[in-house]
Amino acid sequence: xxxxxxxxxxxxxxxxxxxxxxxxxxxxxxxxxxxxxxxxxxxxxxxxxxxxxxxxxxxxxxxxxxxxxxxxxxxxxxxxxxxxxxxxxxxxxxxxxxxxxxxxxxxxxxxxxxxxxxxxxxxxxxxxxxxxxxxxxxxxxxxxxxxxxxxxxxxxxxxxxxxxxxxxxxxxxxxxxxxxxxxxxxxxxxxxxxxxxxxxxxxxxxxxxxxxxxxxxxxxxxxxxxxxxxxxxxxxxxxxxxxxxxxxxxxxxxxxxxxxxxxxxxxxxxxxxxxx
Amino acid sequence: xxxxxxxxxxxxxxxxxxxxxxxxxxxxxxxxxxxxxxxxxxxxxxxxxxxxxxxxxxxxxxxxxxxxxxxxxxxxxxxxxxxxxxxxxxxxxxxxxxxxxxxxxxxxxxxxxxxxxxxxxxxxxxxxxxxxxxxxxxxxxxxxxxxxxxxxxxxxxxxxxxxxxxxxxxxxxxxxxxxxxxxxxxxxxxxxxxxxxxxxxxxxxxxxxxxxxxxxxxxxxxxxxxxxxxxxxxxxxxxxxxxxxxxxxxxxxxxxxxxxxxxxxxxxxxxxxxxxxxxxxxxxxxxxxxxxxxxxxxxxxxxxxxxxxxxxxxxxxxxxxxxxxxxxxxxxxxxxxxxxxxxxxxxxxxxxxxxxxxxxxxxxxxxxxxxxxx
Numbered sequence: 001x002x003x004x005x006x007x008x009x010x011x012x013x014x015x016x017x018x019x020x021x022x023x024x025x026x027x028x029x030x031x032x033x034x035x036x037x038x039x040x041x042x043x044x045x046x047x048x049x050x051x052x053x054x055x056x057x058x059x060x061x062x063x064x065x066x067x068x069x070x071x072x073x074x075x076x077x078x079x080x081x082x083x084x085x086x087x088x089x090x091x092x093x094x095x096x097x098x099x100x101x102x103x104x105x106x107x108x109x110x111x112x113x114x115x116x117x118x119x120x121x122x123x124x125x126x127x128x129x130x131x132x133x134x135x136x137x138x139x140x141x142x143x144x145x146x147x148x149x150x151x152x153x154x155x156x157x158x159x160x161x162x163x164x165x166x167x168x169x170x171x172x173x174x175x176x177x178x179x180x181x182x183x184x185x186x187x188x189x190x191x192x193x194x195x196x197x198x199x200x201x202x203x204x205x206x207x208x209x210x211x212x213x214x215x216x217x218x219x220x221x222x223x224x225x226x227x228x229x230x231x232x233x234x235x236x237x238x239x240x241x242x243x244x245x246x247x248x249x250x251x252x253x254x255x256x257x258x259x260x261x262x263x264x265x266x267x268x269x270x271x272x273x274x275x276x
Numbered sequence: 277x278x279x280x281x282x283x284x285x286x287x288x289x290x291x292x293x294x295x296x297x298x299x300x301x302x303x304x305x306x307x308x309x310x311x312x313x314x315x316x317x318x319x320x321x322x323x324x325x326x327x328x329x330x331x332x333x334x335x336x337x338x339x340x341x342x343x344x345x346x347x348x349x350x351x352x353x354x355x356x357x358x359x360x361x362x363x364x365x366x367x368x369x370x371x372x373x374x375x376x377x378x379x380x381x382x383x384x385x386x387x388x389x390x391x392x393x394x395x396x397x398x399x400x401x402x403x404x405x406x407x408x409x410x411x412x413x414x415x416x417x418x419x420x421x422x423x424x425x426x427x428x429x430x431x432x433x434x435x436x437x438x439x440x441x442x443x444x445x446x447x448x449x450x451x452x453x454x455x456x457x458x459x460x461x462x463x464x465x466x467x468x469x470x471x472x473x474x475x476x477x478x479x480x481x482x483x484x485x486x487x488x489x490x491x492x493x494x495x496x497x498x499x500x501x502x503x504x505x506x507x508x509x510x511x512x513x514x515x516x517x518x519x520x521x522x523x524x525x526x527x528x529x530x531x532x533x534x535x536x537x538x539x540x541x542x543x544x545x546x547x548x549x550x551x552x553x554x555x556x557x558x559x560x561x562x563x564x565x566x567x568x569x570x571x572x573x574x575x576x577x578x579x580x581x582x583x584x585x586x587x588x589x590x591x592x593x594x595x596x597x598x599x600x601x602x603x604x605x606x607x608x609x610x611x612x613x614x615x616x617x618x619x620x621x622x623x624x625x626x627x628x629x630x631x632x633x634x635x636x637x638x639x640x641x642x643x644x645x646x647x648x649x650x
Contacts, residue, residue, distance in 0.1 A: 011373040032373070051369045052553050052560045076578045093374045119578070209579060237577040239548065242411045246546030246567070247574060249596070252603035257411070273519065275588030 009049060009093035010035055014086045015068055020154040023075045024119070025084045026061065028068035031094070038064045039097065042104065042126035043205075043233060043261045046071070046096030047241055050082045057238035057256070058083075060097060061122040063129035072122040072154060098241040099260050102127055103231060107203035110229070111139045113195070115216050117146050117188055117208025121154055123233050123260075124207055128162055135167035142195050146173040146188035146212070150181045171195055188212060189219040199224025205261075207233040214272065217264060230264040251276055277472065278483035281463045285478045286343050286456070287318035289426065290389055292476060298387035298424060301356060303346060308336055310349035312356075312388075321390070322346055329435035329614065332623030342458045344390045344428035347437060348613050352395050352542035354402060356386050357419045360566045364415070364549065367560045377559065380415050387424035391452075393445035394437075394611040396427050398542030400451055404605040405545050415564070424474070427455040431494040433501035436614030438627060441505025444611040446498040457491040464491040505612065506598070506630050514637050515599040515630070519591065523632035523642070528587035530622045535568030537593060537616035537624075543601075543609045546574070569593055594629055 011032035018026040031037075040046070040060040047055040048071065056079040062070035075084040086092070104127065112131055114124045124143075131141045143162060147153045153172065163170040171191045173184040184191060188208070202225050206216050213232050220230055236248035236255040243257035251270035253259065258266075270276045293300045294315075304313040305322040315321065327346040328335045336346065366377040399420075406416035430437075430446035439445030448455050454467040454474060464487050467475065538544040548567040551560050567574060569592045575583045583589050601609030610626070617625045628647045635645035 009367075009374055009376065013373075049374070051367065051374050052551050052558075054551055055549070074578065080578070091373045210582075235577055235579040236582070237575050242413070243408065244405055244411070244413050244545060245548065246569065247548070249569075249575075249592075249600070252600035254604075269516075275583050275585060275591065 009095060011091055012048075012069065012094040013091045014088050017086065017088065018157075020072060020156075021074075021152050023084070024072060024152075024154055025075075026070060026072045026154070027083065027086060028070055029094070031069055037062045037066050037069045040064070040069060041097065041101035042130060043102035043123055044097035044099050045123075045238065045260060046094050046098070047238075048073075048079070048083060049093035049095065050079050051093065053082060054079050055095070055239070056080055056083070057098075057241075059123035059233075061125045063126040063133070065133065066129065070125075072119070072125075074119050095241060098238070098256055100258070100262075102205050102233075102261050103263075104130065106231075107205075108137055109139060111198050111202040112141045113144065113197060113202050113204040113220075113225075114141065115144045115188060115204055115206045115208070117212040118148065118152070119154075120206075120208030120212075120233070120235075121145055124205060125155060127205060128168075132162065132165040132168050135165070138167065139198075139201055141165075141168045142197065143168070143170045144173075144188055144191050144195055145170070146175070146191075146208075148175045150174050150178055169195070187215065189215050192219050192223060197223050197225070203229045203231070205231050205233070210235075217271075227264050227268065232262055232264055232267065233260045234262060234267065235260070277467060277469060278488060279465045279467065279475075279480035280459075280483050280487050281465055281475070281478055281480050283343065283458070283461075283463055285463055285465075285475065286321070286389070288478045289475060290315055290318040290321070292474060292478075293387040293389070293424065296387075297385070299384045300387045300389060301353075302389040303344065303349065305336065309334065310336060310346040312349070312351035312353070315389070326432075327434055329618045330623070331436065331617050331625050332620055334618050341460070342431070344456070344458060345432070347430060347432065347434035348392055348395070348615055350540045350615060350619055352540070352613070352615070353388060353391060353399050353425075354542055354545075357399070357416050357423070358402065358406070358413075358545060358547075358566075359415070362415055362564050363561045364564050365562045367562065369558070369560075380418070382415075382418045384419075385422040385424075386419065387426070389426045390428040390456075391425050392613070393427055393429060393448035394439040394442075394613040395542050396425060396448050396452055397444040397611045398613070399425070401543045401601075401605065401607055401609060401611070402545060404607065424453045425451070426474075427452040429455055429457040429491070429495055430498045431458060433498045434614060436617040436625075437502050437612065438505040438614060439612035440499045440502045441508065442608060442610055442612035443508070446502075447495045457495065459487065459490055459494065462487075464488065504627055506610070506627055507634065508608070511608075511630075512599040512602045514634050515595060518633035518637050519595070521633045521636045523629060523636065524587050524591045526632070527624055527629050528585070528590045530624055531570075531586055531590045532621060533570045533572065533586050533589060534621060535570040536619045536621065538568040538570055539566060540615035540619045542611060542613060542615070543597070544568070569596070590624075594626060597626075598630065
């Protein structure tokens with residue numbers, strides 16, 4: 001991937017919009033330049049560009065076998081507020097994909113634990129789709145997902161299919177429940193004991209707020225999952241995508257180039273510190 | 277090959293390079309400060325000027341017999357190869373999507389005359405960031421690849437220089453197109469055979485052993501002037517171990533988070549890209565400008581601001597140079613030029629910070645470690 005990508009934009013035309021929560025939308029894109037979703041690996045991210053405003057790094061939410069490239073965006077800043085207002089037929093610019101993907105091959109034959117918090121769920125969505133499409137490849141796919149409230153849960157239309165798929169299971173939790181919420185209340189780690197985790201056999205992919213990742217790692221280790229079988233996806237302020245702007249530095253690592261997915265031992269040294 | 281030449285050879289070299297079509301850059305005197313600038317003629321050089329530097333202070337005086345008498349001012353070569361502001365791409369939008377109108381194209385090739393050894397090393401370190409195979413920065417690589425670097429070895433250290441302790445000077449060892457050492461009555465010139473042509477029309481004599489010995493002696497004198505430095509033994513490990521030292525907070529209480537240290541640093545590469553809209557035709561320039569890890573929102577993302585405190589940001593600057601860089605690029609990110617000390621408005625001295633952190637590791641007080649806070 002050449003740094004010329006700083007100026008090379010792929011045209012991405014909105015082909016569908018799905019409202020996930022009051023501030024979060026899933027966008028489907030048709031790509032120009034002969035590109036397809038197959039070019040974007042699970043765990044990678046793209047820089048989405050709104051003309052005259054700027055770029056933001058957003059995880060790839062579509063699997064390689066899907067028809068459209070998918071991104072799920074929460075409206076939090078200048079660029080994302082415009083992205084979440086896009087309508088079908090409108091277009092944006094796209095640079096990518098960037099970063100290292102989830103190491104699906106390392107999890108073959110193992111129990112795949114997909115642990116997500118909040119907007120850490122989208123980068124795991126393509127893993128779910130690809131793993132459930134080839135159930136014999138893994139020893140089960142356990143999806144564990146937490147959000148702040150029931151209203152913040154995304155991809156609700158998919159839960160039934162995922163939970164019922166051969167080899168699949170889905171456990172949900174929220175930090176704050178409501179009267180209508182029948183499920184678990186508490187942080188994601190409260191689900192670990194219920195998930196039937198086989199510590200010796202499991203490979204965990206974890207994405208979410210840093211604090212949630214930190215506690216998930218501690219709990220996974222208690223269940224016997226080895227450090228080397230834990231992979232985390234980190235969030236920082238990725239801007240250039242090539243390790244030259246400095247915004248996403250995490251200790252000696254550039255999250256955009258060396259990550260965003262890391263084997264836990266690679267980031268362990270810096271992970272528990274504040275202010276890195 | 278080593279030659280000697282009459283001191284006038286510097287002027288002739290500048291003329292040669294101008295004649296070859298280079299934009300020639302060297303030290304000039306502007307508003308009492310030695311700045312790197314484009315030389316219209318050899319007379320633009322800040323010949324005879326001496327700098328007087330201390331933590332948070334800078335002044336110049338005259339009276340030196342040497343051409344390259346002043347050491348570093350605030351500018352390093354990075355401002356030419358990694359411009360403080362550069363248009364990466366110009367775009368338009370016609371309803372059918374975004375179209376690229378133009379991308380950055382270099383319109384010049386640079387020749388530096390009087391580049392200091394620490395700054396040469398600074399460029400070599402910069403190369404490791406910007407010329408990663410497959411991820412080459414298009415602006416930096418296109419400006420850097422055809423450049424000429426003529427170094428002036430240092431025979432005098434500035435008030436904040438500590439290149440000797442970082443192993444980056446006061447003599448350049450490799451990677452230059454020519455290196456000049458100013459002896460009292462002549463120039464000692466170290467030039468690879470392939471570059472002898474740069475000195476066309478200049479009378480060169482083979483250097484004698486005596487010339488070479490004198491050059492070494494003068495460079496050693498500069499080395500000995502640098503009494504205050506950074507101990508590199510186990511430095512990265514010690515800095516990691518000292519990340520919770522109270523020294524960081526003490527420095528941060530004085531730090532204004534102005535970012536001057538990162539602007540003047542020859543290896544700081546951080547940058548940001550902005551969209552600038554032309555109101556006449558609605559076209560957009562995507563402009564890259566320098567940025568600083570001292571800026572409050574530098575690391576901000578939707579997930580929060582990991583370096584909200586000034587302590588965390590100052591620590592990032594120092595840790596990056598001395599602990600992260602070796603792991604990231606295989607070399608320290610500090611060349612000991614002392615610019616961050618001179619141009620800090622409150623005179624925070626990276627050497628004192630490091631000494632303070634290391635003193636904590638050794639279980640001694642900062643006073644015992646010889647830390648001076650100005």
